[in-house]
Amino acid sequence: MLEMIIFFVITLFVIGGGAMVILSTSPALQIAGFMFCTLSLGGEYLLLHQSYLFLAQTMVVVGAIVVLTAIVITSINQKESNIPKEGIRYMYIVISTLLVTPFGLLIYKTLISILPKNSIEFSTKGDINSISIELFSNWILPFEILSVLLLASLIGAVAIGRKDKQ
Amino acid sequence: MSAEYFIAVAVVLFCMGIVGVVSRRSIFVLYMSLELILNSINLILATFANVSNQSAHSVLALIIIGIIAAEATLFLAMIVHLYRQKRDIDSSSYNLLAQGGSNDK
Structure with a gap:
């Protein structure tokens, strides 16, 4: 019962954070909602007994990406007058929600149909020991490709972000 | 606790x-x-990792991170x-590659 209450509170933060991102116009509120959402997703991983994913989510997504996004937003320091005027924003949101809902229901039904019929139980498969054994025995090539991808994105970011010589 | 709740949140x-993506311009x-x-997608993978009791889904979620x-x-x-x-x-306003788009604001 307590687990259900915690789940619903965390879900409230996830959905509320996502709603703040897509509904608000202020960049500060958007980044706050993004942070609530990603941090609460870490809580969902804990409820699923995925302790290592919780650590990765907290350190990489919240600790690095959200902070980096906040730094970019504050360094751009967008004036109120430069924020895009979206007069009929809510109409677009309502229409796109109506269009996306059947698609979401289809994804939900498909995922439920292929989901094993087990309930959420305590598992040691999500801790660092099991994940590292799996990672370095069966997933070593994707892991190395990911490191090359990260290096390429680092070099690309430096190349894109430097000032053009006039 | 049922895994369907987590799938619903993820969807x-x-x-x-x-x-x-489709309705905002910022x-x-x-x-x-x-x-x-x-x-x-990561939340879906974490749910599958728990119910199927395999680490492969968790590793895939880690790669997606x-x-x-x-x-x-x-x-x-x-x-x-x-x-x-x-x-x-x-x-x-970024329509340089669009037909008739210009780089001027």
């Missing part, structure tokens, strides 16, 4: 991400909506670059 988050909202979509990091790096660098050119975060 709702995925739909919110798609709504954000490039920050586009970027954060893409992140929401990738995070919802790395992809999220790479995507965020490039996207934020691109935002800074585009903002330096036009001083605008409205995605509809």
